Amino acid sequence: MNDPHPDGQSLLGAAVLPCGADVDLLLEQAAVGRGRVLDVHQRECVHCQAALGEFTALWAPVSELAATPVPAPPGLTAAVMSQIRTLVRDVWYTLEVTEIGAVRIAARIVAALARDSARMIPGVRVALGRSTEGKIAALAEKATFGHRHPNAAVGVLGRTAVVDLAVAVTYQDPVHEVARDIQRHVTATLRDQVGLRSVTVNVTVDDILDADDS
Amino acid sequence: MNAAQAGGPDVGDAYLVARAQEGYVDAYELLVQRHSGMAYRVALRLTGNHHDAQDVAQEALIAAWESLNRFRAGASFSTWLYQIVTRRALNKVSRGQAASPLDLLPDMTDPADEPAERAERNFAVDAVTDALLALPFSQRAVIVLHHFEGLSYAEVAAATGSTEPAVRSHLFRARRALSKKLEEWREVATQ
Numbered sequence: 142m143n144d145p146h147p148d149g150q151s152l153l154g155a156a157v158l159p160c161g162a163d164v165d166l167l168l169e170q171a172a173v174g175r176g177r178v179l180d181v182h183q184r185e186c187v188h189c190q191a192a193l194g195e196f197t198a199l200w201a202p203v204s205e206l207a208a209t210p211v212p213a214p215p216g217l218t219a220a221v222m223s224q225i226r227t228l229v230r231d232v233w234y235t236l237e238v239t240e241i242g243a244v245r246i247a248a249r250i251v252a253a254l255a256r257d258s259a260r261m262i263p264g265v266r267v268a269l270g271r272s273t274e275g276k277i278a279a280l281a282e283k284a285t286f287g288h289r290h291p292n293a294a295v296g297v298l299g300r301t302a303v304v305d306l307a308v309a310v311t312y313q314d315p316v317h318e319v320a321r322d323i324q325r326h327v328t329a330t331l332r333d334q335v336g337l338r339s340v341t342v343n344v345t346v347d348d349i350l351d352a353d354d355s
Numbered sequence: 356m357n358a359a360q361a362g363g364p365d366v367g368d369a370y371l372v373a374r375a376q377e378g379y380v381d382a383y384e385l386l387v388q389r390h391s392g393m394a395y396r397v398a399l400r401l402t403g404n405h406h407d408a409q410d411v412a413q414e415a416l417i418a419a420w421e422s423l424n425r426f427r428a429g430a431s432f433s434t435w436l437y438q439i440v441t442r443r444a445l446n447k448v449s450r451g452q453a454a455s456p457l458d459l460l461p462d463m464t465d466p467a468d469e470p471a472e473r474a475e476r477n478f479a480v481d482a483v484t485d486a487l488l489a490l491p492f493s494q495r496a497v498i499v500l501h502h503f504e505g506l507s508y509a510e511v512a513a514a515t516g517s518t519e520p521a522v523r524s525h526l527f528r529a530r531r532a533l534s535k536k537l538e539e540w541r542e543v544a545t546q
Contacts, residue, residue: 153535165527172502172530199537202479207503209480211396214409218387221416225380256381267366269374269381307379309366350366 152195158188171196174204236299237336246335248302255304255342258330259323264314266350268323269307300338302331309348320344368432376423383423387416390433393504394440400499401444403488411447415440437506437514441496448492482544486536494529497522 155164162182167189170176176197183189226249235246259268304327310319324342331337368389374382391412398411419439426435487495493515500511501522508519508526515522 151535151538153531153538165531168530168534169527196534199534199541202483202537203502203533206480206483211392211399213392213395213412214405217391217395217409217412218384221387221391221413222380222384224413224417225383225420252381267370267382267385269379307374309370348370350370 152192158192160186160188162186162189162192164192167192168196172200172203176200235302235335235337244336251302251331251335251337252304254330254334255306255327258327259306259308259344262319262322262326264310264319265323266309266311266348300336302335302337302339303341303343304331305343305345307345307347309350310346312349312351316346316349320346369429372423372426372432373428375420376426383420386432390436391416393433394436397437397440397499397504398444400487400503401441401492401495402447403484407444407447411440411443415443418443431510431513434506434510434513437500437504437510438516441500441514445492445496479540479544482537482540483533486533486540489536490529490532493525494532497525498529498533501526 152158152164153168157163158167160182170178171193176193179190179193183193235244235248235251237244256268259265306323306327308320308323310316323344327342328340331340368386371382371386375386394412394415395408398415399405399408402408402411415436419436426432487498490498496515497511500506500514501508506514508522511517511522512519517525
């Protein structure tokens with residue numbers, strides 16, 4: 142391949158090559174990784190071939206840097222969501238008192254465990270903590286004696302909890318069975334992992350998605 | 356257990372955005388899990404340091420949530436977030452000055468803000484990082500969004516509040532500027 146600038150002058154100082162080719166377009170071609178994909182003119186033109194070779198070599202470390210993974214710092218999502226949840230709701234706690242002291246678990250932890258537990262059930266595409274409204278709100282209020290925030294996805298009092306989940310399931314999965322599985326699995330999870338005694342899980346299936354609907 | 360293991364992200368952004376707009380904070384959490392990596396990565400490329408990048412990513416993700424009611428149905432959440440991150444990064448490197456959409460792609464005759472001092476590096480990738488940070492913000496932004504993030508001209512235009520022809524012009528200028536800096540580095544490195 143010929144020296145693209147035998148007189149020591151950079152190709153980047155020119156607008157066009159001696160053959161008339163636009164330097165910016167050649168630079169773009171190399172920058173997007175097509176420096177070795179030559180068109181009809183370039184296959185016959187030493188100026189273009191030299192320039193594309195030069196630009197491809199120049200941009201190799203750029204492509205390398207672009208391809209280098211940049212992991213997000215751990216805790217970024219948690220920090221964002223912590224601020225957002227602080228903005229939207231108060232924190233409530235479960236309470237278990239024994240002779241060696243009290244254990245309190247934030248309602249949002251209960252909600253997160255319930256949500257993640259629901260997502261483990263086959264057929265569940267997404268499970269979201271639901272803002273309770275209407276009749277279910279009344280049920281939740283009664284069961285937890287009003288110890289819940291109106292916009293919380295879970296109401297807790299002592300070792301009693303009412304969890305409301307909105308879920309979307311995959312089309313053709315038996316919706317009723319999926320909902321029952323969610324109730325059973327979430328109830329078991331909260332009893333085992335949080336130590337709750339009385340757990341009510343209200344499931345609202347309000348979306349059915351096709352298998353390829355992502 | 357993360358959401359991916361639990362099956363949570365098996366729905367599109369549009370679904371989650373719609374649910375987040377209805378008040379489901381959990382839906383927004385899934386969006387944050389999905390896009391926080393991109394927000395941080397772009398912020399890091401644009402600001403050049405971890406602490407500023409973390410601040411920018413965090414502020415952008417919270418700002419996006421606060422303005423979800425202005426998000427248009429059918430738009431791309433990721434393009435929208437690119438726009439917010441880019442603007443926040445510009446604010447950060449401009450020491451908090453407010454930015455209008457046009458500020459993201461200012462007049463191309465603006466002088467390059469060369470760093471006062473730059474240590475010689477031995478590694479090509481480090482040289483690219485330095486060269487990138489030496490570009491004016493508008494040029495850095497189009498390089499990062501197009502060549503690093505793979506956005507199309509139209510998507511870069513949407514993210515910077517500009518037009519496709521303007522993006523194309525800035526990319527031509529930015530590629531030349533970056534190439535010249537890499538050429539300078541190569542000459543020094545081979546001496």
